[in-house]
Amino acid sequence: MAGAVNRLSRFNMTALALGFAFLYLPIVILVIYSFNASRLVNVWGGWSLRWYVEFFNDRAMLEAAWMSLRVAAVSATLATLLGTLAAIGLARGERFAGRALFSGMLYSPLVMPEVISGLSLLLLFVALNAERGFWTVTVAHTTLTMCFVAVVVQSRLTSLDRSLEEAAMDLGCNPVKAFVMVTLPLILPAIVAGWMLAFTLSLDDVVIASFTTGPGSATLPIRIYSEVRLGVKPEINAICTLVIALITVLIVVASVASRLSSSQGESAAPL
């Protein structure tokens, strides 16, 4: 029995159509213009791969891209390990001393302004006399992204039916074995999704990387950012399109992975 209030009104449809157009049109336009043959960014000169060729001949840009990919891969892997452990502790550890502090430390980086996280990590690295470069950026990104992994994995663990673990233990598994044999396969899709989220977040970060990197080791976003400040360049369109393509592939893989896991928990963060 659907009353008038349950139907999708014209107003709802308009809101949805405008909303999604707003979200997607700018990206679509960027992708189209990356194939523009003209040097003038906004004059259409026919289809061309010219700016992609330009990018693959730009040594400095390529080096930055390589640095970013390495940082993203290493920090996402570390973050997935640490974030999953943290999620297990929060979802299964019941009450323990320092739990509130622990969850506070894990949740606040999700909204903490990046300028604060970046500055504070840099001051730590200076105090520790650490040489700034690949490892400092990697550690910084791990710290930020492990929190996102923890939230994704924890909400999956919380929504999971615990009687499976308990059955395994009743049948004689010790807790570690029950976890590895029963729980881990069930949360694997969330762990994979967490890794990819960590990877894309790391690939995207300008502010924290600017604070924590050293001379001569710029990441791709730092380079893009400094180019963008000087104005729009067609080559940047091409680079951005390549990054979007890479992330799209990752999202498709992630959504296939999460298709395998059925229900998702809800959290306040859009994950």
Next chain:
Amino acid sequence: MSTRRIFARPARYATIAPYLWMALFFLVPFGFVLKISLSQTAIAQPPYTPVFDLGEGWEAFKAAFEQLSLDNFRLLLSDNLYILSYLRSLVVAVTSTLILLVIGYPIAYGMARLPQRWQGIAMILVIVPFWTSFLIRIYAWINILQHDGLLNQILLALHLVSGPVAWLSTDTAMYIGIVYSYLPFMILPLYATLAKMDRTLLEAAEDLGASPAKAFWLVTFPLSLPGVGAGVLLCVIPIVGEFVIPDLLAGSNSLMIGQTLWLEFFTNKDWPVASAVAIALLLLLVPPLLLYDRLQRRQIEGGR
């Protein structure tokens, strides 16, 4: 002993590594920010006078303690530049969060009204932009908003304006960029509460003679307030400290606090003042952060 309790012990051991990691790389650094905000600016590498070194014993510690100075904080209060950029950050954060709420609510509402099988797709469509690079999305808007960009081309072709409008380096551009970047953060918590809502309540309101508008304001909106709170906090806290969007899209005549911090650090190389700005910003954010922390814990742990 219940199985859950037996399970809990190894689970607690799992927190050791992430606990230590977050303590070292998230908590301890704030101590350094505080310490350096109390030190004096120096032309050196690193550019501040050392405040204290625990290795030098109690006397040295006492001497150093007496040297701590609140000069940097006094500077923040005495120079209009800092106060104005704090105020601007607050105004921008509150204004853009309100715009986000007004735009995000109808979208989330529409999503919750979609047939079940479309809701999942709509949700993925909202999440995908969050995953694609944030910097790239800002850059996409620079493309559109620049002097000879698509927006001006369209407006000129439609004869809506007589000459190209300067969109870039204006507050309008900055608000477009912020709303665009944070929209998923507003939509998803709103959608989560609206989708869970019991529709029979609305039917009851309708049966009792309430107009759709009245039913919305008396039933739907009050019930969606937890989602509104989550969305507002997820947007307002990071926007206060936003750097990249105002730096790329807004004009340079008035700065947000994140930009001021960046300027002090990278351009003026004044680490103590940058640290003082960070501490002051952090103090401003503590109440909303605590609120957010409570909300997040309740959301994830499901009213345990």
